[in-house]
Amino acid sequence: MAAMAVNVGRKMPHVLTVAGSDSGAGAGIQADIKSCGALGAYCSSVITAVTAQNTVGVQGVHPVPEEFVAEQLRSVLSDMSVDVVKTGMLPSLGVIKVLCHSLKEFPVRALVVDPVLVSTSGDMLAGPSTLSGYRDELFAMADIVTPNLKEASAILGGVSLRTVADMRSAAKSIHDLGPRNVLVKGGDLKGSSDATDIFFDGENYHVLRGSRINTRNTHGTGCTLASCIAAGLAKGLPMLQAVQSAKAFVESALDYSKDIIVGNGPQGPFDHLFKLDTHAHNAGTRSFEANDLFLYAVTDPGMNRKWGRSIVDAVKAAIEGGATLIQLREKETETREFIEAANACVEICHSNGVPLLINDRVDVALACDADGVHVGQSDMPVQTVRKILGPGKIIGVSCKTPDQVEQAWADGADYIGCGGVFPTTTKANNRTVGLDGLKAVCLASKLPVVAIGGIGTANAGSVVEVNIPNLKGVAVVSALFDRECIATEARKLKSILMESSSHAKISV
Numbered sequence: 001m002a003a004m005a006v007n008v009g010r011k012m013p014h015v016l017t018v019a020g021s022d023s024g025a026g027a028g029i030q031a032d033i034k035s036c037g038a039l040g041a042y043c044s045s046v047i048t049a050v051t052a053q054n055t056v057g058v059q060g061v062h063p064v065p066e067e068f069v070a071e072q073l074r075s076v077l078s079d080m081s082v083d084v085v086k087t088g089m090l091p092s093l094g095v096i097k098v099l100c101h102s103l104k105e106f107p108v109r110a111l112v113v114d115p116v117l118v119s120t121s122g123d124m125l126a127g128p129s130t131l132s133g134y135r136d137e138l139f140a141m142a143d144i145v146t147p148n149l150k151e152a153s154a155i156l157g158g159v160s161l162r163t164v165a166d167m168r169s170a171a172k173s174i175h176d177l178g179p180r181n182v183l184v185k186g187g188d189l190k191g192s193s194d195a196t197d198i199f200f201d202g203e204n205y206h207v208l209r210g211s212r213i214n215t216r217n218t219h220g221t222g223c224t225l226a227s228c229i230a231a232g233l234a235k236g237l238p239m240l241q242a243v244q245s246a247k248a249f250v251e252s253a254l255d256y257s258k259d260i261i262v263g264n265g266p267q268g269p270f271d272h273l274f275k276l277d278t279h280a281h282n283a284g285t286r287s288f289e290a291n292d293l294f295l296y297a298v299t300d301p302g303m304n305r306k307w308g309r310s311i312v313d314a315v316k317a318a319i320e321g322g323a324t325l326i327q328l329r330e331k332e333t334e335t336r337e338f339i340e341a342a343n344a345c346v347e348i349c350h351s352n353g354v355p356l357l358i359n360d361r362v363d364v365a366l367a368c369d370a371d372g373v374h375v376g377q378s379d380m381p382v383q384t385v386r387k388i389l390g391p392g393k394i395i396g397v398s399c400k401t402p403d404q405v406e407q408a409w410a411d412g413a414d415y416i417g418c419g420g421v422f423p424t425t426t427k428a429n430n431r432t433v434g435l436d437g438l439k440a441v442c443l444a445s446k447l448p449v450v451a452i453g454g455i456g457t458a459n460a461g462s463v464v465e466v467n468i469p470n471l472k473g474v475a476v477v478s479a480l481f482d483r484e485c486i487a488t489e490a491r492k493l494k495s496i497l498m499e500s501s502s503h504a505k506i507s508v
Contacts, residue, residue, distance in 0.1 A: 013041040013234035016076055016108075017227065018069075018099060019088025019116075020049035020061075026262075026269030027220035028088060034272035035227035039249065040289070041234050043227070044080060046072040049091050055219065055263030066094040070102065077106035086112040086230035087138070088223055096133035103141060110143040110233045113179065114226035117151045131155070140178035144239060146226045147174065148185045164189070164196060164207065171200035181239050183229075187212075187221065195251070199243055206240060210251045215258035217268040224272065225250050236290065238446040244412065248391030288371070288394040288414055290448035292355050293473035295494050297323040298452070301332045303481040311341040312348065314481055319352050321490020323480075324473070327374055329359035342368040355394060362388055372396070374417060377404060382411035398452075400433050402444030409446050416445050417475060420453020421463065425478070435466055442468035450475050457492055464500035473497075 015036045022028035029045045036043035048069055052060040076082065085108050090096050103111065115134055135155065139145060149161045152170045155177075161170055164186070171182045186196040192212070199206040228249050232242030257270035297318040304314050311333075315326055326349055330338050342358065346368050349356040355371040358364050362385055365373045372394030373385060385395050397408040398417045405416055418441040420432045432453065433441070442449050449471050451463050456479035463474055476493065483489045 011081065013231065013236075014081060014083045015041050015043045015227065015230045015234050016046065016080075016082045016085045017043060017088060017230075018046045018048060018073070018085060018090070019223070020051055020091070021047050022220070023050075023052055024054045024219070024263065024269065026055075027223045031220040031223040031269075031272065032086060032088065032227040035224045035249075036231045036234075038272050039228060039231040039235075041231035043231075044076050044082070046076060048095055049089055055265030055268050057265065061091070063091045063095075066092065066098050069095050070098045073099065073102040073106075077102060077108075082106075082108050083234035084108060084110045084112060084230045086114065086226055088114055088226070089116040090130065090133075090138075093129040093133040096130065096138050100137050100141060110230070111141055112226050112230040112233070113138055113142040113145045114222055115145060115147050115151050115155065116222070117147075117154045135177050139174075142179040143233070144181040144183060144229060144243075145174060145179040146183045146185060146222070146229070148222055149188050152184050162190070164192075164198065167196075167198040168200070168205055171198045171205070175200055175202055183243055185222065185225070187218075197243075197247065199240060201239065208244065208247055210247055211255070213251065213254040213258055215254060215270075216266060217257050217260060217262075217270045218254065219267045219269045221250055221254070221270075224253070238409070241409070241412075241446070245391070252391060288355060290415070290470075290472045292325045293415060293448055293450040293475075294324045295322060295490065295497065296325045296327065296450050296452070296473055296475035297480055297490070298327045298329050298359070298475055298477045300477050300481050301330050303478070306482070307484065309486075312344045314486060315345045315348055315356075317486035318480055318490055319348065319354055321480075321487035322494040323354065323490055325355050325357065327357045327359055327475070328364075328370075329477075331360075335364070338364055339367045342370065346370055357394060357396065365389065365393070372414070374398070382408060382413050386412045396450075399441060399445075400431065400437065402440060405441055405445045405447070413447060415472075416441065416447050416449045417452050418442070418449050419451060419475070421451050422454025422459060424454040435462065438463070438471070439466050439468060442466065442471045445470055448472040452476075455479060457489075457496055460493060460496050461500040464497060 017029050017032035020028045022030050033043045048064055050062045051058055153159055153161055156173055161167060167184045167186055171184045174182045182200045184198045195210040195212045197208040199208055225246050228246030229242045232245050253270050253274050256274040262268050299314050328342055342364055346356050357372045357374050358370045359374050360379050362373055374396040376398045382395055382397055394414050396415045396417050397413045399405045399408055408416055418438050421438050423432055438451055450473045452475035455474045455476050460474055480486050480489050
């Protein structure tokens, strides 16, 4: 299992931004560093130009000599295990050539190209030779290119882009220049009530719609979006999911920052670190990581009654034993009582840095501000859950087949729960998929997978031995909660998982 390793020497997702410096800190490398940091990725930087700018405009630009850009690139790429490179302002053809040479010498997992070609006022920032460098050299190496309407028009020789259909055509034409994926951003599309972007992967078009936020604080949105995509890719997200996640982050940041005042000019910056401004009871929350699935504990009301334990006591004991994620499955509990217990469990989980999900009950998740929900195939659809909970919450979905897995990914789920792997008494009429079915789901999934169903100390090792990179953990019910000492059983199971993982071929 890819994540089933001891957290010793854990490597952080690493993005290198190659861009200009914005003295006003709304865009450029400053926005890139803040964006990546907000999403849990490390961000190093190579500065291509130093600007004097503020909310009024750009007062001066001082390009960094190409030789020193090359020296910065070599310094970072030769030492720091960069996952993804993201580009911003590349002021000359020479800098583009230097970057391409460096990426051939030090290959990375992905290259995100934000072609900074046109200023907000419409002025060209790149000459004909620089534009040719993008088209002839850099695009062929890019995993995704993210032009806005003005930039897409410039890339295509001044073609007019006035409709979503024009954006689709532009995405196809830019894809023909070599990048593997294209995102044409329609934030400036006139007459549109939504913020509509077109994503094209060479085969399929995806229309990505978001809310249009009425605010002057939009400086740096392009840099931020591209950096968030890079951070998502560095964390292992598939391309489309990285784009969707980035778009959701920018929308949330714009909405949070729509009324803040920084500077006196017509276009202010927004707050990339808006997630730090939370209520005290949310202080322990953090973004979902695939590693959270390692030891996934699912509570059961009948077992709690059998052993004379409250939901809260069961959760405390599971976390004490090393559970990495808690799901409250309390179908027999009255709603008022469930919400009261869930509020207490949220506080316990967050104080220990452990995410807490609610099984099925979106209403309870909202009432207690849980980290998310897990739904089954017959429950509320993932798309509906996402609309209700918003982009910042975790959504898991139970899947038994590759078709269900594909649908879960398309609908915006964060992870897959696959099972029952083995026979279990905790869920009536639950068809088992076996290890072969688990393996088929893992191979089909672009999302992290947690195995569930009849798993305990006797067979957890065989689950680990499936040895598929996106199988990230096991979910257990009886193996913890139908035992006299939950914490002791959790420690035993976690020890088995860690030991078995150390023998599997894993990637950290």
